[in-house]
Amino acid sequence: MTTFLGIDVGTTRTKAVLLEPDGGTVLAAATAPTPQGEDGGTAVHSPTAIREVAVGVARRALADAGPGPRAGVGGIAVTSVGEEAVMLDAAGRPVGDVPTWFSGVGHAPAREHASELDRRAPVTGLRHPEYTVHVLAWWARSRPVAARAAATLTDLGSWLLSSLGPGDLVMDHSHASRTGLFDAPTRSWRPEALDVVGMGHLALPRLVPSGTVVGELGNAPAAALGVAPGIPLVTGGHDHFCGALAAGARSPGDLFVSAGTSEAHLLVTDSLDPAATAGSEVGCFVTDGLYYLHAALPSGSLYLTWTGLLGLDPSAALDDLIGGEPVGSRGVRGRISPDRRLTLDGVPLDVTPATLLRALMETTAVASREVTRDLSRAAGRAVAQRLLAGRPAESATWREIRAAIGEGAAAFVDAQESTALGAAHLAVRAVTGRLPPPALRRPGPELSPERRQEYVRALG
Template identity: 80%
Template sequence: MSATFLGIDVGSTRTKAVVLASGGSDALAAAAAATPQGEADGVPVHVPGAVRDAVVDTARRALAETGPEARARLGGIAVTSVGEEAVLLDAGARPVGDVPTWFAGVGHAPAREHAEELDRRAPITGLRHPEYTVHTLGWWARTRPAQAQAAATLTDLGSWLLSTLGPGELVMDHSHASRTGLFDAPTRSWRAEALDVVGTGHLALPRLVPSGTVVGELGADAAAALGVAPGVPLVTGGHDHFCGALAAGARSPGDLYISAGTSEAHLLVTDSLDPAATADSEVGCFVTDGLYYLHAALPSGALYLTWTRLLGLDPAAPLDALLDAEPVGSRGVRGRLAADRRLSLEDVPVDVSPATLLRALMETTAVASRDLTRDLSRTAARPVALRLLAGTPVASPAWRELRSVLGEGAAAFVDAREATALGAAHLAARAVTGELPPPLPRRAPDPEVPAARREEYARAFGGTALP
């Protein structure tokens, strides 16, 4: 039996663990549990100790399912996590407090307050999103000053978890650093001056390493808890979106990964970043091969959940059944998604049916995705060679047709089950063997959309993707 690798994904709501054989694309075993979440003074938080307990238990169950031979051949462990959440640690590497979740919004006010000074004193390539770690540090300094002063350093949640599994150095990988607002991607260097701006200048930043770097080995206590031998290499993972993209097959410049969840993430892989062109874009280091990414998102899933409920429909019902064979163009109803997350609908008849409105919303998000993809392509000065689409909507033939026709670059659909945890396992395998495992298998191609139907799409929405 070939070596096996453990990938762990600490998500906002679920923690997943998968065990992968070095040459395989499907998991040998998997386990999942809720990611423990609490609340502190009205702020949703992740409690580091509770999260660690959940991680160890989930990983133990996944490993137990594989059997003794696979456990004996465990060759590496890597952890991926939500990218903007940072653990503040004291001089003894102990967390000084709970971690505000990335969606808590605590950094939005500091982001507005410090934006100009950050750009002046600590410029970086790309924009600083309000959810970036540096703004949360401003919140710590303002609302939790005693804990902030007790901290000596910080790292991302995944890297901290990895460091608790055995002897090893506290580090941060480049992809997580790219989501801090303290890091310049093209130079792969910290902009520590930003810490002074937000009131945490006493903090030391961890050593930077690429994703997929061996930084330690599994200790005896953690090994006993997992049911494996000590000494297994501990490998840096990466940001969860980017690990998912890696597992899905986004590995070359021009590959675009679209993860259709509540927030529809668009991730374009590229081999260079132009600081001038990307000034207003989310950019950073990808998880493999010295590549970069441009990132943007649409609220597609949130829009779908909101409107199915408003229309009295079941959001869990199959999309094709809800659409009820509505025609291309939604009988003239048109929608537009603005950058401020506002939706406008035009030419809506007073007797419009729920199916017509839902079809119009699906077409609206498909056009918005096409336009966003074009923006990313222009910014990167690189055409989209391949669109890899993943997420729950991939199961719908109607959704696949919309996204095949309305988009840039050839479309391929991926059943990305536990893709983020698999991406972490891929990084562990590459660190130890020097080779990436094959990506997740793609869905069999759908029948080609007839030319006449493509012409309907072109008349309604302009240029469409080539067959």
Template identity: 80%
Template sequence: MSATFLGIDVGTTRTKAVLLASDGSVVLATAAAPTPQGDSGGVAVHSPRAIREVAVDTARRALAEAGSEARAALGGIAVTSVGEEAVLLDAASRPVGDVPTWFSGVGHGPARELAAELDRHAPVTGLRHPEYTVHTLAWWARTRPAQAQTAVTMTDLGSWLLSSLGPGDLVMDHSHASRTGLFDAPTRSWRPEGLNVVGMGGLTLPRLVPSGTVVGELGTEAAAEFGLAPGVPLVTGGHDHFCGALAAGARSPGDLFISAGTSEAHLLVTDSLDPGATADSEVGCFVTDGLYYLHAALPSGALYLTWTRLLGLDPAAPLDALLGEEPVGSRGVRGHISADRRLSLTGVPVDADPATLLRALMEATAVSSRELTRHLSRTAGRAVVQRLLAGRPAQSPAWREIRGAIGEGAAAFVDAQEATALGAAHLAVRGVTGTLPAPLPRRHLDPDLPPARRQEYARAFG
């Protein structure tokens, strides 16, 4: 049997494992489990050791499902994880404590307080989002000083997990480093002066490597945990959204990946970053070395959950059943999503029903997505060549029609339930063989939108 490759994804809510045939065309096995989450003094945290236990068990189950032949042929392991969660390590490479989750909000206060000083002492291309690691480090120095003083280095959650599997270097890949607020993407270099600003000046930053780099091999003890022979190459993954984009086929400048979930991530791939033009944008290195990304998000899924409940609808019900036969344009009801994540509706008649308002929300998020896409395109100086849309809403024909008709660039829809883990497996293949597997199959708007229907959208939304 030809070599197989394992991708592990430590996600916010679930940890997944995918075993892939070397040509990338066949998924041999998958497994998943809830990602363990705890609470520390009212702060949502991930325990590195608990994460490792679940990740190893999930990977072991996927390998067992694939069978002994596929397990014996394993040629590489890569790990992807949530982007901004850094593990602080002591001199013996042990985690000094639990990791605040990216959504815990602990860095928002320091972000407001220290932004100007960080920009003076350690400027980077693009803005520093409040969830970036550098702001969490400030929280750590202030509220967990004993742990902070014990720490000598750090890395991202996925790279730490990879390093725990065997002998090899402690590293951080460029895509994860891009989410720290301490890394300058165009020069691919650290800005360690920022550590002094946030009270963590004694910390050493890890060696930087591109995603898809072999950095070690599976050790004897970890191999026994997996039921494998030692020596399997360990390969750096990347930020989870970006690995998902890679698997979906966002691989060239002008490719836009939209992952529709609670937060609808928009990621535009580009081949250059202009520090002047991108000063107010989230930018960084993509998981394909030599390429960059611009990133922004809409609260479309969160608004959907809020409004379905307000309207007395079941948010788990199929979207097409909820929308019924509502016409294009929602009978004149229009929605607008503001910069502070608020939805306003205008033109609402006194006899409006829930289906009308829900369709207005769907159309409003599509228009907002189009405007956000145009903003990313102008900022990057790069036209959108194709839109790749993934996520649970893409299962709905009505959602696909709305997004296919309202947006920049040709739309294609990707069934990518485990795309992040699959993207990690793709990086494992590339790291070991030098070849990137083909992306997931995609489908264009189906059925083809009749010209008259498309004109209805054009009249209503431009």
């Protein structure tokens, strides 16, 4: 039996899945919290601590699968959060911990350097404040000793992959698309941007497509995992994009919505018009020859914040927390501003937590619909199918709201750890030359015409 291992370093959890090459059979999975620390008030990830956890969850998944599947591993791929670059010295060692993508350290430099970056190193699409190039400016100013010691950088997943055995230090195109140093249509670096942010001494890594064999598992990591050395090491990609691949977003017009801490919206397209996409986050998808337009909503963050404010258990079943609240949330309406602030209107003095949570679910659904419309206009392409994944999809109420509010027919992805599964799919393709079929999905709930009209009257 040949099997394939996918590892995902996510914002809150690190996951591993072991997959049969048919793509539909997950033999084992394991998860653990992604370790997070703080450095001078900045939320950070420690590369070495994350490596320890990632190896641990992979070892558990392999052990749970049993000796046969463990002995048959034919490829390992790693995916990770997108904008967190590991700074490395000339010997390939991290020079410090990595500010998390949500730390906000790049927002001020983004405002300061925007015009100069566009003048000296223009790229197609928008440079988001969380992109790596802006975080590099923070390194240069706030951590100058470490910044001077750095010789190169790569994304967290690619660094982890390189630590598992002999091979090249690379960055895949989808992660490079989140740096602000990369032009997607030409698939090339714009290194001039490094001079703008005070890091002109850095060398940028070799660029490769997602799903490229770049090395083989070394002896010590193999012993730690309980497998044989020499297994091909395969580049993954940005975690949301790997999740989209596993879900079946593989053709132009496919929209993937990943509901997690950040609710990613990803529209797949086969071309990028620089004029039409100037205000959009764009880049290379994890399938060769395709691109994406991306936007995100702070849906999961808002949910965690508001359950905390209301004294509720965020891990409780959403349907139990919302109860029988009606469509329209008793007149409570919300909106999410571009700077990620939630405003609620029409809140009565006797409002209940259930009403507020229902209003939050409806608000994020309406915001998702508007984000989708913006992406569709920028891409010049209608949504062919809308695929939704994530823990909220376990809720019947959430599924109904999203089925009723959104562009195109909704389908909900039943995938165990879809981001790690997408990495495993890339490993399969790299070794066998074919991409496994997507994960199983189910259609949205059947809504009567009367029920749909309730949503239209309340929420447009």
